[in-house]
Amino acid sequence: MDAFFHSVRLDKDKCKGCTNCIKRCPTQAIRVRSGKAHIIKELCIDCGECIRVCPHHAKYASRDSLSQIVQYKYRIALPAPALYAQFNNLEDATPILRAIPLLGFDAVFEVAAAAELISEATRRLMKENKLKKPVISSACPAVVRLIRVCFPDLLENLLPINPPVEEAARLAREYAMKETGLRASEIGVFFISPCPAKITSFKNPLGMQKSNVDGAVGINDIYPVLLKIMEKGDKYDIPDAEQNSGIIGMSWATSGGEVSGILNENSLAADGIENCMNILEEIETGTLDSVDFIELNACQGGCVGGCLTSENPYIAKSRLIKLRKYAPVSRNNIKVEGIPAHFLKESPIEPCDDVMKLADSVSEAMTRMKRMNELLEVFPGLDCGTCGAPTCRALAEDIVRGFAHEDDCVFRMKQNLAQLENSDDFESLIPAPFRENTEQN
Amino acid sequence: MDSIKLHYDVSGNDFTCAGEASGKIKRELKGLGFPNDIIRNVAIAVYEGEINMVIHAGGGVIDVEITPECISLDLIDEGPGIPDISLAMKEGFSTAPENVRQLGFGAGMGLPNIKKYTDEMVIDSEVGVGTTIHLKVFVK
Secondary structure (H helix, E strand, C coil): CCCCCCCEEECCCCCCCCCHHHHHCCCCCEEEECCEEEECCCCCCCCCHHHHHCCCCCEEECCCCHHHHHHCCEEEEEECHHHHCCCCCCCCCHHHHHHHHHHCCCEECCHHHHHHHHHHHHHHHHHHCCCCCCEECCCCHHHHHHHHHHCHHHHHHECCECCHHHHHHHHHHHHHHHHHCCCHHHEEEEEEECCHHHHHHHHCCCCCCCCCCCEEEEHHHHHHHHHHHHHCHHHHCCCCCCCCCCHHHHHCCCCCHHHHHCCCCCEEEEECHHHHHHHHHHHHHCCCCCCCEEEEECCCCCHHHCCCCCCCHHHHHHHHHHHCCCCCCCCCCCCCCCCCHHHECCCCCCCCCCCCCCCCCHHHHHHHHHHHHHHHHHCCCCCCCCCCCCCHHHHHHHHHCCCCCHHHCHHHHHHHHHHHCCCCCHHHHCCHHHCCCCCCC | CCCEEEEEEEECCCCCCCCHHHHHHHHHHHHHCCCHHHHHHHHHHHHHHHHHHHHHHCEEEEEEEECCCEEEEEEEECCCCCCCHHHHCCCCCCCCCHHHHHCCCCCCCHHHHHHHHCCEEEEEEECCCEEEEEEEEECC
16 A cells, blocks of 8 residues: 555646645645646645635545445445434434435435444543543544654644444454455445545554455445435435434544543643644643543534535534434444444554654754745745745755755745846845835825 | 854743754754754753743743754743752742643743753842853763
8 A cells, every 4th residue: 555645636737836725734735846736745634625715626535436436246335424414304323324326325224323333442541541631633534644644743642442434344344244244355345435535544544454344435426316316306215214323423523522422621622724633732732631532523514514525514513403403312332331343443553754853863953944934034024935945944844855946935046146236127026015006005 | 073053932821832943953963963862861951941931931042053062942931040050950949920821831840850951050140130141061
């Protein structure tokens, strides 16, 4: 498996080389080169911010198409609870679960059902009181990768439990093998995903050797098709499909859902990548040591805010609240004592090569940092992005790492030119932001 | 080997800015490749220092000097000064006003925490003139 597989990709033909994505990327993983955005694979965390912000739709999430599922004899769909929140005027999720098989699936297993088991496993593990506080949820794969890249010292705070989708896939395959007698490899398990980060986590899993999920389609790919099927009403009813998740399971689709499922008031939930980064900074500074559990979702509003969803996250959240109104608190529980091993991560998540470091040795890094600080003295500090880097600081860092040149800064270059030229037109060579205002009042 | 010197201003009476210098210093130390525990210690000490400057001194400045072996910090303010340093070092002793305590600050752990997370701590303080805290964190 490619350690740098990323679901987030660039469609070069659509990319105009503008600065929108480089400015939005939380890990500063994008540079513009040759007029096109270039994603630095070591830094990308597949959060999907660039997909959201690109005005030319040049960023996209690589995913499977529905036609790809036919290569398996038996096909199982794993709908994320965020899928339920896309639909209006439903009393429960049953009509959705009955419509999904018509897309070509033999069975449907709710991720929300597995989420209730994960909530229970988390409660049991928290009760043992052996984890490093504050415990940070590991359910959002973009957050896990953010921690790995920018906050590696907090990896030991991550909850060592698999995300619900992995448990759903494991259980679904196990049931299907029992029911059909097929081999594991003949069964295809597909996630209906709200985001690219989850898709990356199947191709390049962290904390486990191999993912239980074989592929993924986007919620926005199948939503219009499902809607059509559901509009045709009872015609396609599959009698044995009933919703098998409650309030706890469904709530995982929104920020605060995971926290509400562990029944511990001494916790907090943050959503949106910037808020998550601020909370992680606070954890590093030790100001949240007394908090037991911290849920972080990279997308605003939680998974309903994923860039592969169709509906506005706030509308989706309100729909979910209606949808779960008459549901029981939970419909799933762990039937045995303790925490079965399959709930737990196989191995701790290892830090990646230290991408924050300027050089291997501190003394070499110090030399580079001095050079960086000199450059920052002469750069305009506009963070305009015209050099292809998101900030002047990022350009300075690229220069000392040998990936860019001082003249990549157009202001710096123009200033240099202005000093060389002795022409009467000296004024026009000074970059506009530093010229005297003559045109406008 | 010479050193890297950094300078930060801490603005007073604004809790939203407290932690800014600590965050920036942390980023520099990460860039320089110092071990995580060293970075954490420095970040916590600076953060506590910043909070103190905001609560008691109406701001101040932080001077940092970094060598591969040692991170030295001077937290300098022109606040009211500390009349009894050994009392101020006691855990739980606080002169923070009530409105600050309501925000969850001023628990009397600032200076003790700074001591806990640094290898050397010297306080120079004169009532009515200001306080300078000299800190060293050694890279073992």
